[in-house]
Amino acid sequence: MRATPDIAHLSTPHASPPPLLVRDHAAFLDLDGTLVEIQARPHAVSASPALRALLRRLNERMAGALAIVTGRSLGDLDDIIEGAVDHAAGVHGFEIQRGGRISRDDVEQARLAEARAEVRQLLQRRKLPALVEDKHASLALHYRQNPEAADAIQHIAQELAAKHGLRLVHGKMVVELNASARTKGYAVTVLMAAPPFTGRTPVALGDDFTDEDAFAAAKRMGGFGVLVGEPRRTHADFTLPDPAAVARWLEAGLRRA
């Protein structure tokens, strides 16, 4: 099963997004590559005090209608942003946090347990250097430090996904074996269904293929997506070049308020 969304028929946006409206918009922000620069090792990522302060102020001015929607686990996210926002989705929608409450999808752990053992064996046997990250509902194989091994690592992931009925999720320099059928689009949809999001216009920002589901969901509900990084075909209607531009766009929204 291949989860990379079909984007070949879509167009490439070049325009900057309209201003963020803190009273009318609901914001769904990816973390890595969107709010913070991607690092070679995922655990080397940190949020600056300025970024955490910006998120805190936005969370307050948007009355909580701001969520971080990430492929990271919520625990990992919280270590980075230190509780700056009330709402978040982890592991591509597998975990949903609303205030102090966290709900998780019911995934079959047995299938994942077998894949977990096998992935390490296969990598070792074929002498492939990948960083294996265990996210409870998903196993992420990172190869940013060894991009030449990308094809071989993706091949192993494909093999195991087919064998154990897991979903294959492709990201930047990472491939995941996911036991949950949830996507970032699910996270946007489910958060929009309840206060403080309801009645607002969803705006989703992200840099990766896994963000396409969030862009499509935001658009379906009358909002828009913003692709961060190099222009490419996408469900997003607008683009911003990098995390620094995202921070400036968010700050401009705060100043307008």
Ligand SMILES: [Mg+2]
């Ligand atoms: Mg990202």
